[in-house]
Amino acid sequence: MGSRQFFILTFGLTVGTSILVTPSGLAATAREDAWLGGLAGYMINLGMAAMYIGLVKLFPGQNLFGMFEKAFGKWAGKAVSLLYFVYFLILAGTLLGNLGFFVTSEVLPDTPIDIVQILFLAACVMCAKTGIVVLARLGELMFPWILFFFMVLILALLPQIEWDYIAPVLEGGLGPVLTAGFHASMFQELIVMVVFVPQLASLRNWKGAFLGGLTFGHLLLVSVVLFSVLILGIEQSANSTFPAYALAKTISLGNFLQRIEGILIALWIMTFFLKTMMLFFSMMQGMKTILGLKSASYAVYPIAVVLLLVAWNTYVNSVYIGEVIQKVWGGYAMIHLVAIPLLTGASGLLRRRMKILSENAEPT
């Protein structure tokens, strides 16, 4: 995998489902400062990315699961890796549920949700069988189209901007902005990319690709949040389940260019697919490392079936999932995105220091 592909996969992971879901949460918490909340989320994610870069430097040649074994010992490391396997499984299942809910509520209302999810999973299984390099190449093919669709969306929305909607700025102070930013940052899961660093062909430009993908993804996200506030206004942005989709539905240029919300759906499905596949590959890599397997590709079908069950039992309805995201997900994500990586880094630094001290103490 090359650094350009790594950039695109990081971008896909950052945007993923966030483009559709986070504008609503940001608008509900930070109101007119939702776009500032998006920027705050970006700063928090930058901090987390710096921490992950530090982990890669501290444990050269190791993927995320190997780092845990090096930092905490074999069995404790495997236990921590198992926690991450479950985290990725629940996250991927929730994303799948989100996909089914969005498609059946906005696009195909008479279609059973199960078939939408199963069809999507069929594509995921095909990709999982072929390997990460095929996904990386697919990302390279998709990326220009994602950019093109996004530019069409932005340019078509420009005439509808109402600058008054963004005022007053920082009326509630920095508190709501930082709270909104924190909650939004728990949805990017950049730690997934640490699983794939050892698979890069060259480590020369990986940091730039990682930070670039994160930055570019956030540029897209903050733009969508900003346009949601500037065009829909705060009430509709906060109360819509999918404000970005509502935004795309407002496009009407000269009574000619209309009903192009399909563009947003295409953009979202592509980034969603990239994110789901990264999680799928992470689970397979986790299984391989935890259990010491020669391969994990035979487990693709059973894992897909379990993913479907997680989707059915997690995304029960939009009210339940809204409450869970608000009250449960933040703490759970923080453990995996901040707390455990910090502990891993601290353990790694301590072990390195002890090794240096013991080498210096050896009699000459």
Added chain:
Amino acid sequence: MNWSMTLTLLMPLVLLLEWPQLKALKSKRDKACFVAVWLVATAAMGAEWAGLQLPRPMEIIRVFCAPINAMLP
């Protein structure tokens, strides 16, 4: 259509399709792992077909993460 029934009945086909690949690996550990994951997936989908209420992952997470979530804004 009852998808949980369809998927449960398709699971033996998965076993048949993947077994040659597992044999080629010549690893008892890999075979055991696959059988374990396959059994979990089949049992869970079978339970869904039978109409049994499977545990909701978010409720389990809610219980374990309650102290941390109480401290967050």
